[in-house]
Amino acid sequence: MKIKAQGDIGKWISVGGKHFYPAYIIKGTEKNLMIDTGINMMGPAYVASLVKIFGDQNALDYVFATHSHFDHLGAIPYLKRKLPFLKVGAAGRVGHLMKKQSVLDRMTALSELQRLLFQEIVGEEDVRIEAVDFEFDLKEGDRFDLGGITCEVYEVPGHTGDSLAFFIPEIRALFAGEACGIPEGDKDSDVQVEFLSSYDDYVASLEKLIRLQPRLLGMGHMWVFTDDDATGFLRQSLEATPRYRKLIETCLDAANGDMDVAVQIMTTKEYDEKGTILQPRESYVENLKAQVRQVAAIAAR
Ligand SMILES: [Fe+2]
Known part of the structure; x- marks a missing residue:
């Protein structure tokens, strides 16, 4: 099945924000993890989702980003300002980029193109993208025990050199940002192919993701694939690439x-x-x- 990325998806996953910039909230019995944070201007919407889900925004322990694009980690500086105990993680290169003013300026410029769409969410909030510290330099093989479920880290370069995928083996749920392509248009057979840093790495990463045989695939934007369609979409994406x-x-x-x-x-x-x-x-x-x-x-x- 292909369902909209919103609301609760089973016992362990809720989607924060809006489906075009979903923040996947993985709810362990001991720790809560958010995967990706959309653009900076979505920040207040994610905090509102956290309050709705947990009653307290500070219930969120970790934010992990799949890659260094502005529409996947743009709200991290906002969340760090709002949630003083939050710890964030991504591939080492991402932490480095998020300290470079030229990178932050470029991200801001790309986000500003969409400001009109988000004015209502932003209101008077300060959603500036500023330099932040990343507490975790995530690598292949890292595992985070969330209580009842685990988050495993996989390196999946090709979309960007710093792309990571997060897999929850207990529920076979996979979050891979754009390492797995994007569904395009209304026809389920169409895939927008997303190799930007390396064609060969992108193909190898898709093969790696297929080997995980996910039963739930949370896309970087809009959609969640479930059951056979999770691995099915990865296969389509691999076929579309050449x-x-x-x-x-x-x-x-x-x-x-x-x-x-x-x-x-x-x-x-x-x-x-x-x-x-x-x-x-x-x-x-x-x-x-x-x-x-x-x-x-x-x-x-
Ligand atoms: Fe991307």
């Missing part, structure tokens, strides 16, 4: 190898004409440039 690479190769050929022209051709065809990609156009183009570079590099080797 097809998408071919499409980029075709555009590169049509552009005589000019990467900027190839990006223009792809954007017209895939984003403008299809109209099924929900991501803001600017983010789409930025990601596409990285993908075209990847495919051009493969062709050159």
